[in-house]
Amino acid sequence: DAGITQSPRHKVTETGTPVTLRCHQTENHRYMYWYRQDPGHGLRLIHYSYGVKDTDKGEVSDGYSVSRSKTEDFLLTLESATSSQTSVYFCAISDSSDYEQYFGPGTRLTVT
Amino acid sequence: DAKTTQPPSMDCAEGRAANLPCNHSTISGNEYVYWYRQIHSQGPQYIIHGLKNNETNEMASLIITEDRKSSTLILPHATLRDTAVYYCIVTRGVLVQGAQKLVFGQGTRLTINP
Numbered sequence: 001d002a003g004i005t006q007s008p009r010h011k012v013t014e015t016g017t018p019v020t021l022r023c024h025q026t027e028n029h030r031y032m033y034w035y036r037q038d039p040g041h042g043l044r045l046i047h048y049s050y051g052v053k054d055t056d057k058g059e060v061s062d063g064y065s066v067s068r069s070k071t072e073d074f075l076l077t078l079e080s081a082t083s084s085q086t087s088v089y090f091c092a093i094s095d096s097s098d099y100e101q102y103f104g105p106g107t108r109l110t111v112t
Numbered sequence: 113d114a115k116t117t118q119p120p121s122m123d124c125a126e127g128r129a130a131n132l133p134c135n136h137s138t139i140s141g142n143e144y145v146y147w148y149r150q151i152h153s154q155g156p157q158y159i160i161h162g163l164k165n166n167e168t169n170e171m172a173s174l175i176i177t178e179d180r181k182s183s184t185l186i187l188p189h190a191t192l193r194d195t196a197v198y199y200c201i202v203t204r205g206v207l208v209q210g211a212q213k214l215v216f217g218q219g220t221r222l223t224i225n226p
Contacts, residue, residue, distance in 0.1 A: 031211045042199075042216040043156065050209035090155050094212055100146070101214060103155030 003027050006091050006104040014112055019078040021107050023091030025071075032074040033092040033101065034058075034066065036085075043090065049074055081111045116200045121221045130187040132220050134200030137181040143204040145176060146214070147185045149196040156199065156216070159185065190224045197221050 003026030013019050023032060034046040035058075045058030047066040055066050063085060065077045078085055088108050092101040117135040124130040136145065146161040160167055160174045162183075167174045173186040187194055197219040205213030 033211070042218060043214075044216075045213065048207060048211050050207075050211045054209065056208045056211070092155075096210065096212075099212075100158035100161065101156075101212065102158065106153070106155050 004091060004093055004102055004104040006089075006107050008107060009105065010108045012110045012112060013081050015082060016080050019081050019109065019111075021076045021089055021091075021109070023074040023076070023093075023104060025074075025093045027093060027095075027102070028071060029093040029095045029102075030071075031094045031096075031101075032068065033094075034064075034074065034076045035090045035092065036060065036087040037090060037106075038087050046076065046089075081109075083111050085109065086111045116202055116217055118198075118200050118217065118220045120218065121223070123223050123225055124187075124190050126192060126224050126226050127189055130190040130194065130222060130224070132185040132187075132198050132200075132222065133182065134185070135182045136200070136202045139180050139202050140204070143202050145174065145180075145183050146201040146203065147172070147174065148199045148201065148214075148216075149194075150199070150219070151193075151196040159198075192224050192226065195222060195224045 005024045007022045033048040035043040037043045044060045046064050049055045049068040067075045088106050090106050091104040094101045144161050147159040148156040150156045160172050162174045176183045199216050199219040207213050
């Protein structure tokens with residue numbers, strides 16, 4: 001299995017509070033991605049990174065920001081969490097546009 | 113990216129071959145067919161991908177029709193641990209600097225019965 005971890009694995013937070021999710025890889029892969037998964041919507045891309053300090057938006061990026069200061073870490077921040085951001089968040093990594101993506105175990109976030 | 117159509121659910125007996133179909137009639141010439149699966153509460157897992165030729169690895173076989181408008185994922189000897197949602201994704205979706213765009217639909221919920 002690819003060396004990819006996510007922390008925390010579960011979090012409950014209140015509306016309006018900031019939240020940061022961490023994705024950590026030990027594979028030295030270039031690309032990292034954040035997805036969210038909601039019932040009826042499948043997985044949707046939030047943000048992705050193609051190198052240190054190089055990031056771009058996905059299809060559902062509103063309300064989220066990301067940072068990548070090291071190859072191995074990709075952080076997803078909810079500046080002010082809302083109930084609509086209650087979801088399961090998955091991080092993925094890949095080494096090439098033609099190669100498979102490896103997914104982390106997910107973080108279940110509940111915003112009350 | 114081409115749209116895919118998969119049956120919402122399928123059943124298969126343990127030990128038998130599971131054949132999961134996927135229609136992608138609008139696929140373009142440079143788009144790959146990827147298959148992932150997601151076992152309950154876990155992250156998606158890559159299974160196999162192909163462009164034109166049939167492919168086989170230790171997990172499964174991928175059969176792509178000659179016109180590339182449909183494909184079949186074959187799990188040759190299904191076990192209970194193969195119970196999962198299977199996603200067929202057609203993409204050549206390259207984002208900035210070669211990052212890959214995967215668009216997940218609803219997939220097929222495969223249940224392996226003892």
